[in-house]
Amino acid sequence: MIKVGIVGGTGYTGVELLRILATHPEAEVSCITSRSEAGLAVADLYPNLRGHYDLAFSEPDPDTLAQCDLVFFATPHGVAMRLAPELIARGTRVVDLSADFRIKDLDVWAKWYGMPHETPEWAEKAVYGLPEVARAAIRDAQLVANPGCYPTAVQLGLIPLLENGLVKTDRIIADAKSGASGAGRQANVGMLHGEIGESFKAYGASGHRHLPEIRQGLVAASGDSQLGVTFVPHLVPMIRGIEATLYAELNNPADFDRLQSLYEARYRDEPFVDVLPFGSHPDTRSVRGANHCRMALHRQEDSNLVIITSVIDNLVKGAAGQAVQNMNVMFGLQENLGLQAPAMLP
Ligand SMILES: NC(=O)C1=CN([C@@H]2O[C@H](COP(=O)(O)OP(=O)(O)OC[C@H]3O[C@@H](n4cnc5c(N)ncnc54)[C@H](OP(=O)(O)O)[C@@H]3O)[C@@H](O)[C@H]2O)C=CC1
Numbered sequence: 001m002i003k004v005g006i007v008g009g010t011g012y013t014g015v016e017l018l019r020i021l022a023t024h025p026e027a028e029v030s031c032i033t034s035r036s037e038a039g040l041a042v043a044d045l046y047p048n049l050r051g052h053y054d055l056a057f058s059e060p061d062p063d064t065l066a067q068c069d070l071v072f073f074a075t076p077h078g079v080a081m082r083l084a085p086e087l088i089a090r091g092t093r094v095v096d097l098s099a100d101f102r103i104k105d106l107d108v109w110a111k112w113y114g115m116p117h118e119t120p121e122w123a124e125k126a127v128y129g130l131p132e133v134a135r136a137a138i139r140d141a142q143l144v145a146n147p148g149c150y151p152t153a154v155q156l157g158l159i160p161l162l163e164n165g166l167v168k169t170d171r172i173i174a175d176a177k178s179g180a181s182g183a184g185r186q187a188n189v190g191m192l193h194g195e196i197g198e199s200f201k202a203y204g205a206s207g208h209r210h211l212p213e214i215r216q217g218l219v220a221a222s223g224d225s226q227l228g229v230t231f232v233p234h235l236v237p238m239i240r241g242i243e244a245t246l247y248a249e250l251n252n253p254a255d256f257d258r259l260q261s262l263y264e265a266r267y268r269d270e271p272f273v274d275v276l277p278f279g280s281h282p283d284t285r286s287v288r289g290a291n292h293c294r295m296a297l298h299r300q301e302d303s304n305l306v307i308i309t310s311v312i313d314n315l316v317k318g319a320a321g322q323a324v325q326n327m328n329v330m331f332g333l334q335e336n337l338g339l340q341a342p343a344m345l346p
């Protein structure tokens with residue numbers, strides 16, 4: 001049994017970790033932290049977990065956390081970079097769901113996250129935890145930087161094109177939409193039902209902190225350091241889910257004929273990426289509660305543009321599910337342990 005700790009257990013990704021780990025056959029949560037709810041039983045805050053956990057929230061304590069084999073950080077940016085290195089030094093492996101260790105260029109990180117990085121040596125050593133790209137490195141990692149939600153949907157959708165040099169890399173477009181749970185559980189007037197219900201808007205069009213993370217992944221896949229990508233997120237009135245519509249121009253339109261088989265071959269052995277038949281329109285509810293990314297390819301008449309639509313559940317493949325997938329890889333377990341549940345419909 002892997003002894004697991006969770007820092008930030010009251011947030012949306014923390015409770016999603018608890019939900020997934022409740023039925024994981026090889027992991028046991030032994031410590032879950034919250035400063036605001038310390039002392040409260042987990043099941044008293046989250047009744048869906050009644051009968052699954054006989055555990056109360058506690059203040060984050062390095063000595064207790066260091067007794068775990070693995071600690072998930074489901075905390076705001078800036079927390080893991082201060083606490084994780086001490087745990088790693090004491091032999092505990094870490095999966096960080098925040099962005100503290102995702103970006104290798106620390107000037108870029110400081111600009112987008114509004115603070116200097118305090119543990120640059122660990123930002124360098126951390127493995128960016130997209131298993132479909134970095135499985136071998138994740139297996140041996142002490143510290144895994146779990147990818148952001150939008151970057152997961154966007155990178156998985158574009159990587160096969162970029163790895164094979166099939167598209168122009170100067171004007172890729174990622175038009176993405178997210179449900180409100182992406183913003184976390186903390187009180188925020190802009191996220192009230194009365195503010196976002198029956199409405200739909202873009203935000204961060206002139207720059208969002210996921211842009212450098214997306215760009216870093218696409219540059220690595222293509223090998224083109226000059227790659228240009230436009231990313232515009234949108235907030236839609238639903239709770240879970242991300243849909244990313246991705247546009248790229250083929251270098252050679254004749255390649256259209258082989259794209260579907262190329263995508264199917266790239267993801268054939270991936271347990272959590274599903275390439276739908278050409279021209280399908282995956283919807284977010286087809287992945288709701290599941291660790292899957294479903295995608296489909298499209299071509300419009302007389303156009304060299306390939307359009308990819310990619311959907312994930314932001315809290316699962318975009319956060320807690322991917323974090324458990326990374327844990328499975330790190331501990332040499334079957335990669336889909338605890339992650340086999342299909343999506344919830346309707
Ligand atoms: N929501 C999403 O879809 C996704 C979120 N993420 C990332 O995952 C992380 C968690 O997100 P989410 O669950 O939405 O966030 P929430 O705001 O919902 O929860 C944050 C949690 O962190 C705890 N916390 C806050 N400050 C500290 C601190 N200084 N020290 C220790 N614990 C602290 C809070 O509890 P308390 O204050 O009581 O201690 C709470 O349990 C964030 O970095 C987010 O960007 C990544 C991908 C997707």
Ligand SMILES: CC(=O)N[C@@H](CCC(=O)OP(=O)(O)O)C(=O)O
Binds near residue numbers: 149178179182
């Ligand atoms: C709808 C919404 O607000 N989504 C969040 C992104 C989700 C997230 O938490 O990503 P990080 O882990 O990289 O911070 C946002 O745009 O800030």
